[in-house]
Amino acid sequence: MQAQKALPLSSWHIAFPNDTNPHGTMFGGKVMAILDIQAGIVASHYCHKIVVTASTEAVDFRNPVKVGDRLETIARVVYVGKTSLVIKIDAYSENPLSGKRRHCTTAFFNMVALDEDGSPTPIPPLIVETGEEKRDFELAQLIKHNALERKKKVQQAAKDE
């Protein structure tokens, strides 16, 4: 399978009143849903397969998205294993009047490509060239490793109950 470059994809949203809490800022769960969909689009755009979310890294919300703000998400495949991908997504809010832009969060999603039977299926390796791509690849490797360790512990704990 031929190795591929990953292109960043961006998308835009608006924080509508029904996406926000009584303080006028967007629900964290709503932001997560937007990021998850974006991660799925970027992953399937890369490998041309059905993809599912296997797990997510913990997400820290640095700045709120206020009602009426635009929300831009910029997502890229940063790591590819045999059947899995890690997607990095940066999210920024933008005030529509002042144009002031703030970094809301950086999130990592672990996605897995599936075949027609719903089993994990191989995907093309990722070309990693620039300094930024190498840094992101190493970070994503660590994130994936930690996700698998956590999964093992949780599964073991469930068996022990």
Ligand SMILES: CC(C)(COP(=O)(O)OP(=O)(O)OC[C@H]1O[C@@H](n2cnc3c(N)ncnc32)[C@H](O)[C@@H]1OP(=O)(O)O)[C@@H](O)C(=O)NCCC(=O)NCCS
């Ligand atoms: C994710 C899923 C496909 C993994 O199935 P599995 O049989 O455990 O898969 P395997 O152990 O063969 O691993 C397949 C790949 O997934 C990766 N993987 C599995 N669980 C993972 C997790 N929790 N986090 C990160 N990666 C994971 C493995 O490392 C492996 O990657 P690699 O091939 O690149 O080395 C399966 O658990 C599933 O379908 N889950 C539900 C997904 C879903 O519905 N998501 C939406 C939310 S409801």
